[in-house]
Amino acid sequence: MTNAITENRIAVVTGGARGIGLAIVHWFLANGDNVAILDIDRDTLAGTEAALAQPERVLALHCDVSQPDAVSAAAAAVMAKWGRVDALVNNAGVAVFKPALETSFAEWRYVLGTNLDGAFLCSQAFGAIMKAQKRGAIVNIASISGLRASTLRVAYGTSKAAIIHLTKQYAVELGNFGIRVNAICPGPVETEMAKLVHSVAIRSDYYDTVPLGRYGATEEMANLVGFLCSKNASYINGQAIANDGGFDAAGVGLPTFRRESGLNQIGDGAG
Secondary structure, three states, X not given: OOOOOOOOOEEEEEOOOOHXXXXXXXXXXXXXXXXXXXXXXXXXXXXXXXXXXXXXXXXXXXXXXXXXXXXXXXXXXXXXXXXXXXXXXXXXXXXXXXXXXXXXXXXXXXXXXXXXXHXXXXXXXXXXXXXHHOOEEEEEEOOHHHOOOOOOEHHHHHHXXXXXXXXXXXXXXXXXXXXXXXXXXXXXXOOHHHHHHOOHHHHHHHHHXXXXXXXXXXXXXXXXXXXXXXXXXXXXXXXXXXXXXXXXXXXXXXXHHHHHHOOOOOOOOOO
């Protein structure tokens, strides 16, 4: 167990039943905090709750963050159990990886609904609680895809870029009430989802392109989130911090993505 930076805070983590979200949950628990986990996947949420086996410190709530009533109900449940909220991590996210011109409006709305609307709705609900307390921290999980364009990510990348600006909007306003709002922008992270969707060629491209030559670990993302929620980050507000092994600094696209999307068939630009 790590040394607690502060003790007995109440943290809310959306999409917290697996992956980066679950690593963030573990960080808060290891640092003496209580955690409400919001997740749309009821079965995975139940499994995570059972594995954590800390009913006094963990509140598992089935919640679709794209739905206002569901978010309001979750906020009420957290307040009923603990009476305050000290940290909110907007981690819930979905993705559709398709060429831009093949992405349907329904797919666009599905991604924006969860990734952007969800962050907005949760920040509204839990931010209001923090405003009344005159303290708190919000961290939004954006992506390196929100800082730099990439193929097959017209909906996902746009949603993450919007989250970065949403972060700044809330930071400017909520900072007046002692609430800090920041974002992290993970690069490629070693999650179960990445293992499923990243081919050998794509992984090789990432190894070649990321200056540190590897994927990030979920714990490395959680450590940054935890720091931003802590008193050690008490003057950091309105920032989007890339946690990407130098991927953004390298500024080179992945050739495998370009080949697979057919975008290497370039015309003369006339017309």
